[in-house]
Amino acid sequence: MTPGDNGASTPEDDDPFGYLYADGQARGAQPPSGSGGYGYPNAVSRVRPVGERTYGGQQQAPQAQYGGQTIPQQQPGAGYGQPPSAAYQAPETFPGGAPTSRQAPPNPGRGRGPNTKGLLIGAIAVVAAVVIGISVAMMNGNGDDNKASDQVSTSPTQSQSASPSPSSTSSASSSGDIAPVDAKALRLDGGATLASDVQGAQADGGIYVTNLNQTGAGVTWTVNGIPSDGLYTVFAHYSAVTDSTMTLKINGKEFGSKFPLDNYTHQSDPAKAWTTSYTYPTLTKGTNTISLSCESGDSCDILLDQLWVKQGKHTNKS
Structure with a gap:
């Protein structure tokens, strides 16, 4: 087979891209249309929507088995209770459709995380209480020492002895x-x-x-x-x-x-x-x-x- 369009002798030889060649266009090749056909006039068209099968000339939707029951599958692009759409369009093309820009999700933990500020304040308060307690204990200890020294009796007792004196x-x-x-x-x-x-x-x-x-x-x-x-x-x-x-x-x-x-x-x-x-x-x-x-x-x-x-x-x- 040489480059270019040589025509189709069998359905398998039907070139779906014949419309791209000058000789194909001369023979009437057409690009795909909204009906799904393409190629030469009277050419064999095998295009059908995804998932569609025909048995005995009737079109049936795909089915699935769940728990022994047959559940019809919704066609792509169809809403609940609506016939399947022949062509899929991105949600962005519809009014009020999905946003075209990606937005960061809100912080689910905001306002519910650990209160680090409160924990820090509590830790500082504990340290301050410990320092104050130690200071008070030291002050009390010094006070007790001073009291003890103040309470020393200067009265003589039988167990006290005088320092030696050369002058007697x-x-x-x-x-x-x-x-x-x-x-x-x-x-x-x-x-x-x-x-x-x-x-x-x-x-x-x-x-x-x-x-x-x-x-x-x-x-x-x-x-x-x-x-x-x-x-x-x-x-x-x-x-x-x-x-x-x-x-x-x-x-x-x-x-x-x-x-x-x-x-x-x-x-x-x-x-x-x-x-x-x-x-x-x-x-x-x-x-x-x-x-x-x-x-x-x-x-x-x-x-x-x-x-x-x-x-x-x-x-x-x-």
Whole structure:
């Protein structure tokens, strides 16, 4: 077969594009028309709508089987209850048809997503609450420390000890009470010495005065700042395994009675015989000297570690 239109000898040789050639046009070839025919006059036309079949000269629509029932299929381009359309047209060509431009769908999650702003505010509030709580706790802790320091008592007790003083002097507090003075801060007289062999002394380092059991031996304590004239209590902390006495002198003058230093614990072991005794001398305002010495008629077999003064009349239990 040569290029160009040679005509159709059989329906299979019918050239549907003969109208494109000059010789085909001379023979009357036509382009496709609205009826669906094309080609030469009296040519065999096999064009039919998609899905259309003829059986015995009758046109039937395609059918489908669903659950044992035959359901007619709608022809392309036909609406519900309308005959099928012979030609399909795009929806854009009809008035009010589908839009020709593509539009972005609305955000389905807008307004329903997580409230990130609210979560952020909540997190900031939690952090701020924690910081405030820590600050308050620290302020309260400092306040408690200040209160504790303010509540420290300046009153002397039997367990407190004074710092060593080379001049053997002590000063009274505003209440007239003087904290205990240790043995090593006292002035030693008449062969009295310091020792620390026996356990139980309350003085710093467990140091006490010994060798007091001889005439002339003793200790002297200079007290400054007595607030006023009056009655005071002089305390002594010591160890004695036998009842003893010593001579008390205030400002060089002998007190009217001996200072009692008995074995109130009833112990024979010096380490377990530590106890307290006291008497009530009169002191004058300002500086006073207090001394305990072993004089004629005294029994001075004691170990002495502390002396202290309280204004007024007291006992060792007060």
